[in-house]
Amino acid sequence: MRNYGPIDDFTVFELYPDIQLTHDNIEHYRALAERKLVINRCGACGTWIYPHRPMCPECWSWNVKPEEISGFGKVFMFTLLYHERDPGSATREPLPVAAVELVEQKGLRYLSRIVNCRPEDIRHDMLVRLTWIEIGNLEWPAFEPIPGLGSDARG
Amino acid sequence: MARNRFNDTVAVVGVGSSPYGRDLRRSHLSLGLEAAVRAIEDAGIDKQEIDGICGSGMTPLAQGGAGFLSLQGALGIERCTWVLNGWLGSAFVYAASAVASGLCDTALIVQTYQRDPGMSRSANADPFRRALQKFGDVGGDIGGSDFAKRWVHSGEPYAAWMKRYMHDYRTNKDAFAYMAVNNRSHGSRNPAAVMQQPITLEDYHASRMIWEPMQIYDMDVPVDCAEAHVITTTERARDLPHKPVMVHAASLGGTRCGEYYENTLGWTENAHWVAAQGLWERSAIRLPEVDLFYPYDGYTIDAVGVLEAVGYCAPGEAGDFLKANWDEAAQVLRLNGRTQVTTHGGGLAQGRAGGANFYSEAVRQLRGSEGARQVDGAKTALINIGSFFHDPSAVMLRAE
Numbered sequence: 305m306r307n308y309g310p311i312d313d314f315t316v317f318e319l320y321p322d323i324q325l326t327h328d329n330i331e332h333y334r335a336l337a338e339r340k341l342v343i344n345r346c347g348a349c350g351t352w353i354y355p356h357r358p359m360c361p362e363c364w365s366w367n368v369k370p371e372e373i374s375g376f377g378k379v380f381m382f383t384l385l386y387h388e389r390d391p392g393s394a395t396r397e398p399l400p401v402a403a404v405e406l407v408e409q410k411g412l413r414y415l416s417r418i419v420n421c422r423p424e425d426i427r428h429d430m431l432v433r434l435t436w437i438e439i440g441n442l443e444w445p446a447f448e449p450i451p452g453l454g455s456d457a458r459g
Numbered sequence: 460m461a462r463n464r465f466n467d468t469v470a471v472v473g474v475g476s477s478p479y480g481r482d483l484r485r486s487h488l489s490l491g492l493e494a495a496v497r498a499i500e501d502a503g504i505d506k507q508e509i510d511g512i513c514g515s516g517m518t519p520l521a522q523g524g525a526g527f528l529s530l531q532g533a534l535g536i537e538r539c540t541w542v543l544n545g546w547l548g549s550a551f552v553y554a555a556s557a558v559a560s561g562l563c564d565t566a567l568i569v570q571t572y573q574r575d576p577g578m579s580r581s582a583n584a585d586p587f588r589r590a591l592q593k594f595g596d597v598g599g600d601i602g603g604s605d606f607a608k609r610w611v612h613s614g615e616p617y618a619a620w621m622k623r624y625m626h627d628y629r630t631n632k633d634a635f636a637y638m639a640v641n642n643r644s645h646g647s648r649n650p651a652a653v654m655q656q657p658i659t660l661e662d663y664h665a666s667r668m669i670w671e672p673m674q675i676y677d678m679d680v681p682v683d684c685a686e687a688h689v690i691t692t693t694e695r696a697r698d699l700p701h702k703p704v705m706v707h708a709a710s711l712g713g714t715r716c717g718e719y720y721e722n723t724l725g726w727t728e729n730a731h732w733v734a735a736q737g738l739w740e741r742s743a744i745r746l747p748e749v750d751l752f753y754p755y756d757g758y759t760i761d762a763v764g765v766l767e768a769v770g771y772c773a774p775g776e777a778g779d780f781l782k783a784n785w786d787e788a789a790q791v792l793r794l795n796g797r798t799q800v801t802t803h804g805g806g807l808a809q810g811r812a813g814g815a816n817f818y819s820e821a822v823r824q825l826r827g828s829e830g831a832r833q834v835d836g837a838k839t840a841l842i843n844i845g846s847f848f849h850d851p852s853a854v855m856l857r858a859e
Contacts, residue, residue, distance in 0.1 A: 361715065385670050386669055
């Protein structure tokens with residue numbers, strides 16, 4: 305599904321019925337529905353703030369606004385799921401899930417899937433870039449190796 | 460040194476355990492009541508002496524289950540001046556601190572755990588367990604449907620950290636394997652353990668892969684069970700039947716990244732390190748004086764993290780350290796030649812009690828009442844329960 309903004313609050317609630325939407329995180333999901341990955345950033349000191357919080361933890365400024373990220377990062381940590389706990393879910397084995405450290409800031413890690421890469425080729429610190437995958441009739445962010453760099457960029 | 464209000468002034472005087480089993484067909488409350496009654500009887504006190512209760516659950520005011528709102532009425536305890544729910548190792552510390560602060564004189568801790576429906580297909584086929592998931596406040600999974608926000612299940616970040624740990628320290632799975640075999644060896648000598656068969660290092664490595672690199676033998680065993688403890692002042696404890704087991708010092712641990720499991724911190728900045736440091740700032744008993752060591756084993760990476768956090772070895776050296784401290788004949792660990800580890804088998808063998816059975820075992824060992832399994836002369840026990848992402852506890856217990 306491809307969504308086109310602007311999307312009002314009611315639509316965001318309809319699109320993400322299983323997410324506990326709050327005034328602090330709704331812009332993230334509104335942006336996802338527009339196929340954009342945004343992370344909160346402090347307008348005063350520039351710190352990227354994730355998870356979605358309304359105040360900068362470094363300088364306590366409330367001037368915090370979502371900003372689109374570059375989409376580049378590296379695989380900080382990952383695991384391959386051979387078993388899903390939810391008995392109702394389809395078992396795709398092995399399913400790679402990863403915490404991707406975004407280039408914007410040290411320690412700024414976003415949980416996502418690694419796609420377009422054989423599970424056995426995923427490496428720590430491998431360079432990746434943002435892409436989108438469809439799950440449950442919605443598009444979600446995922447990360448893929450950068451062609452020519454991907455599996456060779458080993459940490 | 461930081462302030463230490465415990466300093467042996469509060470003591471564990473009662474311990475009670477329910478049976479352990481994969482399918483006991485009993486409610487949280489039923490299991491909790493059995494453990495509670497046993498603990499109060501073990502303490503040798505009248506139930507009306509209980510004036511504080513720490514029930515089971517992640518939600519402080521949760522209703523139903525074995526939360527304090529249910530336990531007090533179900534036990535017929537008239538009056539409490541302190542109540543709370545808790546889980547993992549922090550429940551014990553909450554109750555001990557309530558006694559130390561004077562909010563109550565005699566606290567009852569009840570911790571119940573069940574094989575939740577999310578843990579296996581067979582568990583999910585049980586309508587009682589499904590109802591637990593639907594209505595329960597305990598054991599909620601971290602994650603839900605939003606994979607962009609969180610892991611698929613709460614356990615995967617532990618697997619990912621295990622992998623990152625091996626990568627950063629250029630090490631293998633030895634540390635995890637020794638911990639798993641140690642716990643299963645001890646479990647084979649504990650009649651209460653659901654896993655009675657010991658395993659070998661080879662068995663460990665050959666076990667089923669769940670979340671690479673985490674294997675089935677790295678994970679605690681989901682069971683139905685309950686543990687209960689009675690804590691009171693050491694002064695009162697001296698009038699009671701058992702040798703008092705005193706809380707010498709304790710710490711909890713919080714980091715700025717507890718909420719989200721991707722964790723912006725590094726391995727040695729995680730919550731177990733914070734709790735361990737908090738303990739060492741308060742404890743006059745130092746690591747070389749520890750007779751018994753109880754590192755939580757929800758996953759073996761927890762136990763390895765705790766081992767390094769409390770200072771048995773440098774970060775990344777757990778594999779070599781455990782190998783050098785391995786008793787080949789007994790297939791158990793003896794740290795620095797003597798300190799035994801998780802003498803009841805922990806969650807990996809006795810069963811998953813959120814660490815509550817580690818306290819029970821430590822208290823029984825320090826009383827000297829474990830019979831054939833008794834570790835001679837054990838006077839001190841270090842217990843570290845919880846997650847390296849959130850609310851770990853570090854507790855030093857001692858007997859006279």
